[in-house]
Amino acid sequence: MRGWIPGIKLNTIYAKLLGRYLMLTAFGTSLMAGYILWSFHDYFMRSRQVDLDNWTSALSESVADRLEEKDIKQVKVLVQRYGAPQTITLRVFNPQGSLLATSDPRLDSQVKDWSQVPGIREALQHRVKQGVAKGVLSNSDRLYITRPIERNGQLLGVIRMSMTLEQFQRQFARVIWSILGTLAVTILLCALISSRFARSLSKPIEIMQNFAIRLGGGHFGDKLTIHENNELDQLAAELNRMSERLASLDKERRVFLANVSHELRTPISNVQVTVDALKAGASEEPELRDRFFQTIENETKRLSRLIHDLLDLGRLEAGVFELEKQPISLHGLINRAVNALEPRMLSLGISTQVNVGNLMIQGDPERLLQAILNLLDNAIKHSPANSQVSISGYSQGKQAIIQIQDQGKGIKEGDLPRIFEQFYTTDPARKGSGNGLGLAISKRIIEAHQGSIIASSTSNQGATFTIYLPIIRNS
Structure with a gap:
């Protein structure tokens, strides 16, 4: 690729693309990891709460039977049987909030006021209460539930079961570190992929940027080659x-x-x-x-x-020429042009044949007249004595077509593509008779009216200039 500027390293685009890819990757993976951790934690807490609810619901029936029989000894046996040291603590209270039985008597003997323990007051008020709270005499988090023991609408006591969360928290910490490690590896892999992808995008952009800089510096004609299929x-x-x-x-x-x-x-x-x-x-x-x-x-x-x-x-060419557009009779416009050049044509022995229909076009009459005059002037210059210039105008669809034909030598095939160029003349020997701008000006005027013009010629049979302009209506 010609047009590369040696020594210029433009890494800004690459850095921005890579930074955005990494930011999106980190945000997306962190969001996913956070959602997974939250879901796991929420699922564990909910499942444990359901377990506590089911266990206390079943135990409360057995304890209620024993309380109705006032068999406190059997209540203590049940509590000891279903309580588990270090993990699950089970307690039963009487309707006044005094402790009847506990699976951890050594610890509970130190408690003086059970009404301050979370959930006890709500249970004594016939409400089930569950949640997470600190241990009775420790700072470890525990999941608990308190449930009133009722029979025939009478409060027989309260059962409270709590479960330590230390083991779960240790396991959850290991899960967090595992996910964070996986997240770090994922981000690293994504960084490598993003770097390659960002470079594949930034490199052609930087090449095109350098190419554009060369264009801005006046180095025209260079060739840019990029194969990206996009x-x-x-x-x-x-x-x-x-x-x-x-x-x-x-x-x-x-x-x-x-x-x-x-x-x-x-x-x-x-x-x-x-x-x-x-x-x-x-x-x-x-x-x-x-x-x-x-x-x-x-x-x-x-x-x-x-x-x-x-x-x-x-x-x-600058597009700053304001056209005073108005409806124009094509027949009247052609007559004005012919009348303006009639004395000159008579002096040269050139006649005209005009066959223009009653068509209405939209445009600046003076500018269009200038374009027609330039074309007629060109036809007169290349017409021999005692020849004829034909002018016709007719409609075709939504276009008005104007044809100006002379009987001169015609235009060489190699000259036709350049006939509307500035200062171009097909006959260098005749260059002093004009400045070579007439046809170029006519073309620009017609194009400013959303029209077009073409030239055609047959050897030794003259040249024909055909103008296409938007039509308003037939008169």
């Missing part, structure tokens, strides 16, 4: 087309400047030579003086026409 290929193709177009425009600009310089230099040189001749004494001979003054006048008019045409062409 939108970047299309962008590269557009940049190549832009480069070719800019190269073409730059070439046209150089040719245009050369032609302008030549066209300006010729009349100015002629005027300067004539003035020098007059200063040298030619003014003393009346006939020679008058001829020199006529030369100065002709060259001045030629220079004025050239400057006027250049200004018109510049405004048309």
